[in-house]
Amino acid sequence: MVNRLAALAPRRRRSDAHGWWFLAPYLVLLLVFGLLPTGYAIYDSFVVDSAATAGSSLGTGNYQNVFADFRFLPALAHVGMFLLLWLPPMVIGVLFFALLLHDRVSRVTGAMRLIFFLPGAVTGSASVLLWYCMLQPSLSPFAPMLKAMGLTSDAEVFQDGNLTLIFAIMAFTTGVGQWIVIMYGALQNISDEVLEAAALDGCGPVRRALLIKLPMVTKYVLYMVILSFAAGVQIFVEPQLIYQITRSAGSPWWSLNQFGYALAFQSGDFGGAATVSVILLAISTLAALLLIFRTDFFSTEMDR
Amino acid sequence: MIPGIASRRWRVLAPAFLASAAMVLSACTPSGGSATPQSDPDRPLLVWSDSTRQPGFEQFKKAHPNVKMKIETYDTSALLTKIQLFNRTGKGHPDVIFSPLPTHAASLSSKLFDFAEPLDHLVPASVQQGFGSANDTCKIDGKLVCLKNDLAQSVLWYNKPLMDRWGYEIPTTWQEYADLGRRVAKDHPGTIIGSAGGQFVYYDFLYSSGCPLQTVTGPGAVHINTKDPKCTRVTKLLDPLIKSGAVSRHGPFDPEMIKLSKKGKVLMMPGASWYGDFLFKPAASFATPNGKIAAAPYPKWQGESKNYSGATGGGIYVVSKRSANKKGAAAVAQWMATANKYQANAPTYPAYGPAAKAWGAKHASDTFYATDPFPVLQKQANLINPAEKPTVYEVDAAITSTLVAKVRAGGKLADGMADLQTQLIQLAQSTGYTVN
Numbered sequence: 001m002v003n004r005l006a007a008l009a010p011r012r013r014r015s016d017a018h019g020w021w022f023l024a025p026y027l028v029l030l031l032v033f034g035l036l037p038t039g040y041a042i043y044d045s046f047v048v049d050s051a052a053t054a055g056s057s058l059g060t061g062n063y064q065n066v067f068a069d070f071r072f073l074p075a076l077a078h079v080g081m082f083l084l085l086w087l088p089p090m091v092i093g094v095l096f097f098a099l100l101l102h103d104r105v106s107r108v109t110g111a112m113r114l115i116f117f118l119p120g121a122v123t124g125s126a127s128v129l130l131w132y133c134m135l136q137p138s139l140s141p142f143a144p145m146l147k148a149m150g151l152t153s154d155a156e157v158f159q160d161g162n163l164t165l166i167f168a169i170m171a172f173t174t175g176v177g178q179w180i181v182i183m184y185g186a187l188q189n190i191s192d193e194v195l196e197a198a199a200l201d202g203c204g205p206v207r208r209a210l211l212i213k214l215p216m217v218t219k220y221v222l223y224m225v226i227l228s229f230a231a232g233v234q235i236f237v238e239p240q241l242i243y244q245i246t247r248s249a250g251s252p253w254w255s256l257n258q259f260g261y262a263l264a265f266q267s268g269d270f271g272g273a274a275t276v277s278v279i280l281l282a283i284s285t286l287a288a289l290l291l292i293f294r295t296d297f298f299s300t301e302m303d304r
Numbered sequence: 305m306i307p308g309i310a311s312r313r314w315r316v317l318a319p320a321f322l323a324s325a326a327m328v329l330s331a332c333t334p335s336g337g338s339a340t341p342q343s344d345p346d347r348p349l350l351v352w353s354d355s356t357r358q359p360g361f362e363q364f365k366k367a368h369p370n371v372k373m374k375i376e377t378y379d380t381s382a383l384l385t386k387i388q389l390f391n392r393t394g395k396g397h398p399d400v401i402f403s404p405l406p407t408h409a410a411s412l413s414s415k416l417f418d419f420a421e422p423l424d425h426l427v428p429a430s431v432q433q434g435f436g437s438a439n440d441t442c443k444i445d446g447k448l449v450c451l452k453n454d455l456a457q458s459v460l461w462y463n464k465p466l467m468d469r470w471g472y473e474i475p476t477t478w479q480e481y482a483d484l485g486r487r488v489a490k491d492h493p494g495t496i497i498g499s500a501g502g503q504f505v506y507y508d509f510l511y512s513s514g515c516p517l518q519t520v521t522g523p524g525a526v527h528i529n530t531k532d533p534k535c536t537r538v539t540k541l542l543d544p545l546i547k548s549g550a551v552s553r554h555g556p557f558d559p560e561m562i563k564l565s566k567k568g569k570v571l572m573m574p575g576a577s578w579y580g581d582f583l584f585k586p587a588a589s590f591a592t593p594n595g596k597i598a599a600a601p602y603p604k605w606q607g608e609s610k611n612y613s614g615a616t617g618g619g620i621y622v623v624s625k626r627s628a629n630k631k632g633a634a635a636v637a638q639w640m641a642t643a644n645k646y647q648a649n650a651p652t653y654p655a656y657g658p659a660a661k662a663w664g665a666k667h668a669s670d671t672f673y674a675t676d677p678f679p680v681l682q683k684q685a686n687l688i689n690p691a692e693k694p695t696v697y698e699v700d701a702a703i704t705s706t707l708v709a710k711v712r713a714g715g716k717l718a719d720g721m722a723d724l725q726t727q728l729i730q731l732a733q734s735t736g737y738t739v740n
Contacts, residue, residue, distance in 0.1 A: 070727065085546060154559070155501065160713075191679050247704055251704070253701070266698060
């Protein structure tokens with residue numbers, strides 16, 4: 001796909017203007033609902049409101065307050081642990097299922113794709129409730145299984161030590177389906193000739209998957225890692241809802257995003273909330289840049 | 305800015321970009337200064353209500369056809385944010401707000417939000433007297449910044465037939481309560497006389513004991529000390545009872561607690577006045593059969609003269625400083641808080657004394673209760689411990705992530721006290737309080 005684009009390079013100049021016209025509606029929306037609010041948040045994070053004088057001044061006071069806040073470091077640690085537990089299994093799981101689906105295309109492939117996709121079709125908040133009911137021993141249809149693991153009450157299940165793992169499982173089930181479909185689409189792009197040639201050379205299904213297919217979809221994998229990382233850093237729905245249901249598991253500031261939310265909605269501290277948003281943006285952007293420049297993400301056949 | 309684009313096209317696109325940019329920026333520019341308008345009785349009122357209080361406001365509208373008003377229900381968790389936004393844009397403020405959170409009295413009257421109009425001169429003194437001590441938590445820095453809608457004073461809920469059958473006396477002191485707990489744990493294992501596995505452990509035990517967790521000592525100053533004997537006596541009382549199983553490690557609304565109750569294992573539950581109608585009664589929670597539940601006065605601590613209650617919530621009416629019709633707005637708040645027409649049928653115990661009497665008369669014939677709980681509720685209504693006052697920060701999360709987390713994980717309340725101290729101090733300081 002990429003090399004075909006590269007072949008078009010000489011003719012690209014003329015179609016440029018048309019391209020911009022197609023992009024224009026998106027650019028307007030990006031500006032109004034993406035870039036301007038982001039810019040405003042960055043500006044707001046440097047506006048320090050003082051409750052004492054009811055005035056405001058420019059400065060880094062919000063950043064000092066947020067970094068010194070007792071809720072910041074624990075939230076950062078929670079999010080880091082969550083990413084460690086969730087991101088690698090998610091990437092490996094998606095690739096495993098997509099490659100499995102792609103290896104033997106038969107009549108059940110479509111049905112399987114649908115089945116993989118279904119958990120992801122349940123929105124985040126609904127899936128949290130679903131998982132709560134499955135993990136709450138008094139309500140769960142799997143209660144005997146939970147009891148066999150020595151978990152007899154929700155207090156034992158939803159302990160602070162288990163929360164990260166529980167949220168990782170929740171996020172995994174909701175996120176994995178859509179990526180399997182996208183990855184499968186990427187695998188469909190690999191030309192049959194290449195795969196046939198590999199088969200003739202005596203390449204078995206496992207080596208074909210790891211040595212032929214995987215390198216050809218690396219860019220999609222990176223794309224998935226970048227987007228998933230950004231989504232994971234912003235984890236909010238799972239801890240927020242579980243705290244509201246149990247009123248004891250986690251806290252209203254378990255994750256960074258929740259901490260920002262608490263600042264804005266409980267203490268009315270807009271500057272602090274904007275600061276947390278900017279920190280989240282910085283973490284995601286840094287991670288994305290690192291991945292892009294550490295790999296040949298934007299390189300085409302022509303550059304090599 | 306965009307390479308390769310023809311300037312002609314850019315001229316076409318530019319107005320669109322600029323217009324949208326202006327749109328966003330104009331919505332976000334803070335406007336300074338808030339003129340305090342005169343009170344004009346003809347100005348329409350904007351009322352913000354939760355869904356429970358909405359029928360009450362509708363009743364007011366029906367009874368006063370000449371008052372122009374618009375009633376909107378809003379999401380109470382977003383209230384402070386919305387007020388902040390209105391403060392920045394300088395318009396959109398509602399004239400009257402009902403909020404279910406007592407802490408909003410402190411927030412909305414603070415300099416940061418600068419919203420609550422003092423009602424000392426807008427509500428007649430005779431009406432203010434009718435509230436007794438109910439409006440104490442509405443007095444912030446010496447000004448009456450809200451009117452209390454309902455009270456959530458704690459009483460001792462108990463299962464009367466069960467107490468009679470087992471021949472137990474109603475405890476009048478916490479000492480007797482602990483003795484009862486020891487006997488229950490020995491004679492009827494699995495039966496409980498209270499719960500410590502929810503944030504209510506603060507309101508029902510620590511608040512009523514006068515443990516200084518939210519003790520406001522002056523403008524922007526708060527006293528926090530979990531080592532105070534008034535705190536340690538609570539942990540010393542409860543920890544052994546929790547260990548023996550007489551006081552549950554679950555919160556009152558947990559599914560496990562509902563199971564216990566349906567098995568008839570809840571003998572007693574110190575808790576808010578609304579527990580009767582909202583915890584014991586509903587089919588979705590305890591679904592207690594008729595003629596079982598009764599209320600007793602709250603137990604007294606050794607050496608104290610009064611048997612103080614805690615308070616688990618209690619809604620408030622707040623009038624806006626920026627209202628162009630403050631008299632009208634205050635009249636709505638006053639009617640809602642005091643009129644029998646609404647309060648006699650209200651879901652929770654009315655804060656206004658005369659309205660509470662009418663409410664009690666309505667409840668006297670309720671066959672759900674073994675004995676009429678109203679006389680007890682009325683007595684405890686004036687015994688809410690005055691030591692604790694609303695602060696702009698909420699303490700619930702600090703309570704649950706320290707004390708409650710410890711209890712639910714099988715530990716002791718006492719183990720969470722030091723962490724609670726740290727968290728509360730940091731919460732107070734992060735919202736601009738000086739801690740002493």
